[in-house]
Amino acid sequence: MTAPLARVVIVGASLAGLRTAAALRDHGFTGSLTIVGDEPHPPYDRPPLSKQVLTDETAPDPALPVPEPLGAQWKLGRSAVRLEPHERVVLLDDGTGLPYDGVVLATGSGARGWPEPRPVQGIHTLRTREDALRVRAELRPGRRVVVVGAGFLGGELAAAARARSAHVTLVEASRQPLERAIGAAPGAWIAGLHRESGVDLRTATTVTAFRADGDRVRGVALSDGTEHAADTVLLALGGTPATGWLAGSGLDLGHGVRCDSRLRALDPAGAVVPGVVAAGDVARVPQPLAGGEAIALGHWTTATEHAITAARTLLDPTTSAPHTAVPSFWSDLHGARIRSVGLPTLADEVLVHEHDLPGRHLKVTYLRRGRLIGALTVNRTRSLTAYRRELHAASEAFAP
CATH class of the missing domain: 3.50.50.60 (FAD/NAD(P)-binding domain)
Incomplete structure (x- = not known):
């Protein structure tokens, strides 16, 4: 570690928040760990809410497993209302101040x-x-x-x-x-x-x-x-990044917390704000596949991948690797299994290889300036393996 890291505060008892806490412990952090969540529940999985929970009254509880021993102090049912980066303090709605050496912003997004x-x-x-x-x-x-x-x-x-x-x-x-x-x-x-x-x-x-x-x-x-x-x-x-509580903090908050490739939060001038990282829906991170354009992605897999990068960056920002994971997303509609990889939204050319509604099959690739940037299938999940491999190689090649 480049500097002593004794106290970490994670704001957001979310998938990204929990996974970052676990990654910190996995990578040797033994200091104080505090997790703040504005809901009264421990972290739970959100994708099942619009799937199994809505359709099945006997669906299992979507609670996420908490690793033991995580050794965290939980502040549930409490909201963060202000971040003071210069004093390195997170203020809560009950007046409590949580001092930190490193803070993780994992507050996700809210429904519009x-x-x-x-x-x-x-x-x-x-x-x-x-x-x-x-x-x-x-x-x-x-x-x-x-x-x-x-x-x-x-x-x-x-x-x-x-x-x-x-x-x-x-x-x-x-x-x-x-x-x-x-x-x-x-x-x-x-x-x-x-x-x-x-x-x-x-x-x-x-x-x-x-x-x-x-x-x-x-x-x-x-x-x-x-x-x-x-x-x-x-x-x-759609959703809006939950950044209202960060107003006045000096962070760049346009369409989420703007970060560098190691998930360090930036100010409006592009300078790193010491000790602050972001992860999950709230983080707007440079995407190598998009030429370094900073994008916030509300994907489950992105939250889990951000967690590892955020933890490593807090522990040692000089040696942590940039975030280069290929985004992916899934959805299930009327029994059809939809899967995508990459960034289809940014394509300037869409190639449809299979369009079979009666057979419930669809296969599409997406190009940007002639290069593969994404792929989507319906009930053709195995077809994504080669596309994912190609996208991963491209992401690594264009990483900073």
């Missing part, structure tokens, strides 16, 4: 809501375990559910509602679901999958108003001039 005014009851977002339980209680046979936003989360919400025999209307502003994320042709494949599964998909359409009975939602008006009855509305409008 709807501007007020809106009905108070019957409109939900999905981010926490409590959100999932509330939404599941609404998904019953015959219920009329409107899902706003047909991205990966919105698609999973629609699929879960159909699995519980609800009537589903899925509203998407783009011409196809996931068009900006995976391209128009793959998006059309996903659109066909939704429609074949009984979802009333409305594309190139937005919600213009909610209809209410008192303070309870009863329907939505759409920009195509139609109105749809709704017992429940689920908002899947």
